Amino acid sequence: MTRRAKAPLVFCAGGTGRLGRLLVPRLLARGARVRVLTRQPGQARAWVGEGAELAGGDLDDPQAVRAALQGATHAFVLSPIAPALVAQQLAVVEAARAAGVGHVVKLSGSDWTLEPPGRSLSGDAHRQVEQALAATGLPHVVLRPNAWMQVALGRIVQELRVGDAITSAHGEARVSYIDARDIADVAVRALLDGPELLPSLPGPWVLTGAQALDFTAIAALAARFTGRAIAYRPARAATGLSPFVAQVHAQFAELIGEGAAEAATDTVARVLGRAPRTVEDFLAQQLG
Template structure:
């Protein structure tokens, strides 16, 4: 029986990393969490993960963090230096003898075709570097996250009976971040076929695409109130995004995402989650039951 993987998780204290680390530990993996915020890693250490403090711009930190590691989960925030930083990590992983990399990439519709998204083009460049590295790997391309795009539903319903929808109320195949984490575990434990040096990315979506009218109907059932969805104007949406973005660069990235979503690019549904996990993806209704109605999932 082969020994369990020794996995370096980058982005370990973020939204997905905090879901992924306990799942890997439960599967018996050895986990080291790379973080710039050691205090935020206390909970991960308490669960049994080791930690390495530093960032992608510090070559010495990367070399130390990768010592003795067999697998790497590659994730970092969107920044203007995303491609350079992640490619440096891939090169460091190759030098350290890492056997397998799982990369959390951008949504499929931001990457293909090229030239439609700053972050998508960066992820495309990183994926190309990963293929050139010769390291066995799997790329995950998740669709719009429920925990991001639907996070404001609870606060909007607390303020009234109206949900603000994107212009045109496009349908979106939202995916629960917990499904992304579950698939990431399987990708890290995956035994690749010998001929599969550069496998196709796994495109991850929910099981169906919903518009905000449908989300409002779900919210109505859960709350017992009449909830309506009101599409924002394009100008109002841009103003909201600019106000919430931490930098002009991120505001531009978010505007590109929004335009692609309005164009229907986030609507297609894939079967990958069900194929990998052997169960259907979590639903928007289940997510809203937790966040809006306060129900604990079974």
């Protein structure tokens, strides 16, 4: 009788964030073991649920990163947009290589922030990490998700709870928004099934919704679900952001306004065997 193979151990950077809280339970449901690096182990249990191992520390602590990667077979690399992004993620990549991790998945920027280079601080930072990861020779998958519904459209749900207008930072540009749950579903497959999928899906996986919508269409959907006439107007610049993040957001708005986020790919359908969740589905759940 052959001994049953031990379940993979996935190191997860960013496991307590918006995407990580979706990703960790999905990995556990697939039978993987998960180790989450967190600065707040006491609070993190409520965020990620039972079953995950919690490792104290953060991405600015190389010793904590190295310790958390010991014994890991897979690694998921995600960190917030910040000036330290490159240094933090390169430290994870190097520690993963040194620890003998066999497969890495990096959550990168939207494809239009990286291609062509030189148009986005965020995209250029992610490009540096992608190139360094490729140079290690580690088997890996890079995920480049488009604008997230939960981020880009979550705001309008709040706006509709207090009024009859929604705001757009990029005019009438069309965007192929993607649901964060689809990003998490793809990330699970990239982590646990990536080597099998890579021959048919080489290069970065560009993740989008199946259809690009403008705010006229989104306002019409909102009107249907609320039963009210909904208008849209230009958004004011967000306040309280650091100069770096404010510049990144301004670059995003300019590129999206130029139509950079309109293209739709079939990557989600090819990876998951189903169509991506739609904006209509998202708004129906939030407003219905």
